[in-house]
Amino acid sequence: GAGVSQSPSNKVTEKGKDVxxxxxxxxxHTALYWYxxxxxQGLEFLIYFQGNSAPDKSGLPSDRFSAERTGxxxxxxxxxxxxxxxxxxxxxxxxxxxxxxxxxxxxPGTRLTVL
Amino acid sequence: QQPVQSxxxxxxxxxxxxxINCSSSKALYSVHWYRQKHGEAPVFLMILLKGGEQKGHEKxxxxxxxxxxQSSLYLTASQLSYSGTYFCGTSExxxxxxxxxxxxxxxx
Numbered sequence: 001g002a003g004v005s006q007s008p009s010n011k012v013t014e015k016g017k018d019v020x021x022x023x024x025x026x027x028x029h030t031a032l033y034w035y036x037x038x039x040x041q042g043l044e045f046l047i048y049f050q051g052n053s054a055p056d057k058s059g060l061p062s063d064r065f066s067a068e069r070t071g072x073x074x075x076x077x078x079x080x081x082x083x084x085x086x087x088x089x090x091x092x093x094x095x096x097x098x099x100x101x102x103x104x105x106x107x108p109g110t111r112l113t114v115l
Numbered sequence: 116q117q118p119v120q121s122x123x124x125x126x127x128x129x130x131x132x133x134x135i136n137c138s139s140s141k142a143l144y145s146v147h148w149y150r151q152k153h154g155e156a157p158v159f160l161m162i163l164l165k166g167g168e169q170k171g172h173e174k175x176x177x178x179x180x181x182x183x184x185q186s187s188l189y190l191t192a193s194q195l196s197y198s199g200t201y202f203c204g205t206s207e208x209x210x211x212x213x214x215x216x217x218x219x220x221x222x223x
Binding site for chain 1: 158
């Protein structure tokens with residue numbers, strides 16, 4: 001895989017259910033970022049990982065949101081007790097180092113719809 | 116705090132030029148530019164770093180005024196493929212805060 005991959009590409013769930021979104025970064029990229037993009041809006045930072053550590057979780061909207069990264073590679077974003085306002089496209093990006101000085105490579109996103 | 120982009124939208128004829136501006140209230144380490152086409156992921160265009168270093172595509176031109184915390188993206192001799200939404204992302208070091216975007220449409 002040459003690029004960042006995300007799964008599932010689409011997820012429809014009922015209000016109150018938990019969902020897990022997966023991101024596979026480019027091999028060798030130490031930094032991994034999660035963003036949320038609501039319809040017609042910009043990209044909202046959620047959390048980033050440097051290796052397996054998450055130095056900045058300030059963008060997570062509530063304690064229903066959590067994320068982890070294992071083996072310095074795959075990351076999972078979990079949303080518990082989903083609400084309709086969680087509906088959005090969730091984008092993952094990876095980079096060789098921290099975003100300030102490095103190009104970010106974005107995955108295709110997961111479109112989450114909460115009914 | 117989210118950077119402010121202007122204009123919010125612009126329509127060009129093929130071959131015309133455009134400038135997109137990005138302004139922040141914070142002292143910045145870098146400014147990034149990305150383009151997103153409808154239904155697709157954002158694609159990297161350029162990074163402008165404090166101190167003058169730039170990384171990006173040769174055909175893209177941009178400037179970064181560190182004192183004013185402002186950046187401008189220059190699109191010259193526009194092509195149909197330039198259409199999309201342009202986002203600036205500002206960084207104090209470790210993460211990006213993206214602006215609200217500028218929608219660009221290039222007409223034949």
